[in-house]
Amino acid sequence: MKKAGVSAIEIFKYKMLLLGMINILVLSLMSGILGAGYLGISFAILIIFISFHSLWLSSMVTRYIRGRNARGQYRSSLKFFRGALLYVLVTGTAFCAVFVVFSNQLGSFLVRDIHIGICLLPIAVIILIYGLSEVVCGYLQGMNFYMPVKIFYLVRQVTCFAGSIAGMKFLGRYGQKVANLKHNSAVVSVYSAFGALLGILAGGLAGLILLVVFCLLLRREFHAMRGRDTARFQETAFQGFQVMLSLGIMQGIRHIMFLAPLPLNYILYVRLCVRDGDSAPWIKTGGYLFGEAVPIMAVFIAIYVMLNHKNYRQLSSHWKNEAYVLFREKVFAMILSVMTLALPVCAVVSVLAEPILKCLSKEAAKEGVSVLVYTAIWAVLFLFEVMALRIMELWNETLYLYLTILMSFGVQTVFAVLSFKTFKIGSMGITLGVLVQAVFFVIMFLIKFVKRLRLSGNQLKKLIMAVIVALAGALIILLIYQLAGDKLSAGVAIAVSAIPGVLLYLAAVTFLRIVSDKEAEQMPGGELFLRLNELLHR
Numbered sequence: 001m002k003k004a005g006v007s008a009i010e011i012f013k014y015k016m017l018l019l020g021m022i023n024i025l026v027l028s029l030m031s032g033i034l035g036a037g038y039l040g041i042s043f044a045i046l047i048i049f050i051s052f053h054s055l056w057l058s059s060m061v062t063r064y065i066r067g068r069n070a071r072g073q074y075r076s077s078l079k080f081f082r083g084a085l086l087y088v089l090v091t092g093t094a095f096c097a098v099f100v101v102f103s104n105q106l107g108s109f110l111v112r113d114i115h116i117g118i119c120l121l122p123i124a125v126i127i128l129i130y131g132l133s134e135v136v137c138g139y140l141q142g143m144n145f146y147m148p149v150k151i152f153y154l155v156r157q158v159t160c161f162a163g164s165i166a167g168m169k170f171l172g173r174y175g176q177k178v179a180n181l182k183h184n185s186a187v188v189s190v191y192s193a194f195g196a197l198l199g200i201l202a203g204g205l206a207g208l209i210l211l212v213v214f215c216l217l218l219r220r221e222f223h224a225m226r227g228r229d230t231a232r233f234q235e236t237a238f239q240g241f242q243v244m245l246s247l248g249i250m251q252g253i254r255h256i257m258f259l260a261p262l263p264l265n266y267i268l269y270v271r272l273c274v275r276d277g278d279s280a281p282w283i284k285t286g287g288y289l290f291g292e293a294v295p296i297m298a299v300f301i302a303i304y305v306m307l308n309h310k311n312y313r314q315l316s317s318h319w320k321n322e323a324y325v326l327f328r329e330k331v332f333a334m335i336l337s338v339m340t341l342a343l344p345v346c347a348v349v350s351v352l353a354e355p356i357l358k359c360l361s362k363e364a365a366k367e368g369v370s371v372l373v374y375t376a377i378w379a380v381l382f383l384f385e386v387m388a389l390r391i392m393e394l395w396n397e398t399l400y401l402y403l404t405i406l407m408s409f410g411v412q413t414v415f416a417v418l419s420f421k422t423f424k425i426g427s428m429g430i431t432l433g434v435l436v437q438a439v440f441f442v443i444m445f446l447i448k449f450v451k452r453l454r455l456s457g458n459q460l461k462k463l464i465m466a467v468i469v470a471l472a473g474a475l476i477i478l479l480i481y482q483l484a485g486d487k488l489s490a491g492v493a494i495a496v497s498a499i500p501g502v503l504l505y506l507a508a509v510t511f512l513r514i515v516s517d518k519e520a521e522q523m524p525g526g527e528l529f530l531r532l533n534e535l536l537h538r
Contacts, residue, residue, distance in 0.1 A: 025295050029360060036361070041119075065138065074226045083237040099123060118190060122197035122200070133207055140214065163202045164197075264416075273426060311522075315391070336515065338387075348501070350377065352493075356490075370427075415433050
């Protein structure tokens with residue numbers, strides 16, 4: 001029940017992430033590409049600090065609270081919870097103070113735009129509120145109260161969605177008045193993004209208040225549990241603080257090196273390539289990247305990870321039970337799923353990048369199309385990267401995992417700097433850097449662990465065939481779009497091009513027997529191929 005509860009919470013968090021990415025796309029459509037730039041860049045900066053400060057908090061607090069409760073140390077659980085809160089308050093307040101005091105300087109230093117400083121003010125408080133919420137959620141999950149956590153995530157995301165739209169509309173109108181007085185049209189975009197961030201801040205605060213209410217309602221249950229405490233030794237809150245500080249720094253470093261390269265590359269691009277002057281061009285680049293391309297692919301990645309969540313649990317069970325044959329079959333099925341489901345979707349997004357952007361923002365500049373194409377390629381590699389990371393976690397290869405993350409982060413950063421300073425390839429270096437990171441990460445994984453996976457010749461043949469068929473389907477879709485796309489609206493062009501190509505692709509995969517029934521039963525999303533095999537091979 002405990003594992004099932006935690007698993008359900010994780011899947012629900014991915015669903016809320018989906019809603020959050022849709023929220024960003026809606027806000028980008030409302031504000032235009034310049035407003036999407038200010039908003040998207042602000043989110044990118046927020047991701048950097050949250051990944052270091054609090055992205056890992058909930059799972060760590062849950063694990064430690066549950067471990068103490070299993071030994072009857074309910075009072076120590078409370079002390080550890082207080083220590084975790086102390087950690088968040090100290091570190092979160094420090095981040096908050098830095099952002100508030102040096103917001104303009106940070107904006108000028110990071111992206112050479114002083115206007116974005118106002119957007120960093122809500123981020124300062126969001127970091128603190130997010131950390132507090134994650135600690136409380138971890139405590140509730142550790143105490144086996146899952147429903148309040150699900151309600152919290154739902155209420156927070158819905159409130160953020162509504163609040164961000166309301167804030168953008170209200171402050172956008174105010175920004176228009178200020179822009180008319182200052183004769184600076186960029187002010188409208190800045191105030192729109194600022195209003196959206198204020199709405200997100202309000203949603204986070206409402207969620208935190210709801211968590212506090214839940215804790216007050218459950219205080220009798222908590223008190224009853226502490227009354228059953230049988231432990232002789234009681235931890236102190238300071239000991240919990242020390243644990244969070246020591247282990248938290250390592251977790252923070254791991255998460256920031258894994259998730260921050262894309263924002264870091266954008267900052268390097270602005271700092272190393274862009275000269276002083278009008279900031280609108282590189283703000284628009286940030287809009288295409290963080291306001292449109294990344295949310296589009298994040299929706300797809302979140303859906304795939306949800307489909308794959310059960311498979312990771314089965315992998316863990318196979319490994320613990322020493323069922324190595326089943327383990328390798330499951331890993332191959334997951335790889336085959338990326339090749340037969342994820343790769344075709346990303347290929348379609350790549351060849352139809354222009355009409356997709358037209359549907360989302362009513363414009364599709366050449367730079368925006370290029371950014372979406374490279375981001376779609378990165379999404380496929382990122383799925384392999386996540387898969388390799390999860391497998392290394394199952395094998396308890398912690399040292400090699402950190403070494404791989406560190407080396408891939410270093411390689412991509414060096415590549416990004418060289419691409420901007422030496423090769424001078426411009427904004428393409430932003431996405432090429434993360435492609436290099438993902439490829440290097442997967443190669444490092446294969447160098448050490450490919451012998452454990454033991455992929456057979458027939459399995460490799462299937463993977464190669466899946467790639468060929470997926471690329472062929474994408475080329476067919478591109479050909480149809482080139483012949484008919486200019487004559488149709490963006491949405492109709494996507495439908496007319498994608499539907500025949502996808503149907504031909506699925507038919508080819510089924511007739512060639514690239515995915516067998518046994519493999520389809522084990523792979524995420526395999527129900528589609530099971531039905532197709534049954535339909536076409538009767």
